[in-house]
Amino acid sequence: MATKIRLQRHGKKGKPFYYIVVADARAPRDGRFIERIGSYNPNTNPATIDINFDKTLEWVNTGAQPTDTCRAILSYKGVLYKKHLQGGVKKGALTEEQADAKFAAWVEAKDGKITGKKDSLTSAKDEARKTALAAEAKKNADKAAAVAAKNTPPAEEVAEETEAPAADETAAESAE
Structure with missing residues (x-):
């Protein structure tokens, strides 16, 4: 068989x-x-x-x-x-001892390669997580800046608004 x-x-x-x-x-x-x-x-x-x-x-x-x-x-x-x-x-x-020594050395080298690969994979995963977090933080900061810029009026409008009530008051005083 x-x-x-x-x-x-x-x-x-x-x-x-x-x-x-x-x-x-x-x-x-x-x-x-x-x-x-x-x-x-x-x-x-x-x-x-x-x-x-x-x-x-x-x-x-x-x-x-x-x-x-x-x-x-x-x-x-x-x-x-x-x-x-x-x-x-x-x-x-x-001899049997030489064969065992060669096999033990091979196993040791193989384990080193495997742990090296596992470490590189975890470090690559951590690095990717850090870059994604940094990109997300930058995107959030850009969004916050855009919202702040949208909510605050430009400097020209603020200057016109402060001048307009003053002009209205002077016009009202002159009309009396």
Whole structure:
């Protein structure tokens, strides 16, 4: 029986959520599966991947073939790199300690990249929020200035209004 590691789609239309499963190659996409080994949520940034590392490595070593997308996910999580290092240990090119050290260094570097991306995303979001707030404050100030200019009469009209009552009073005094 040929087994595949593939995605099983769940979730609403436009909001996919996937289970990572081991299934018979002849079974339908969302149908019967042998074992569920993880989940993948592409709706978050960066995508959320939860996987049972040991079970997945066991299935890959047994001969389960991952689909293209699952291969990318397993590579991202380091399952395929761990299998590669175990192959080097079997051939005698590496010792078990060297392979573990290489894998630990790889995991450390990968975690650094992921946290760097998360930090850059949050800082970009904060920066966008600050620029939007500054633009909104400027727009509000412009609106307030326009309203104030509209409500206060121009200086010429104020001067004419003060001169007009004075002229009326002088005209009334001269008429008497």
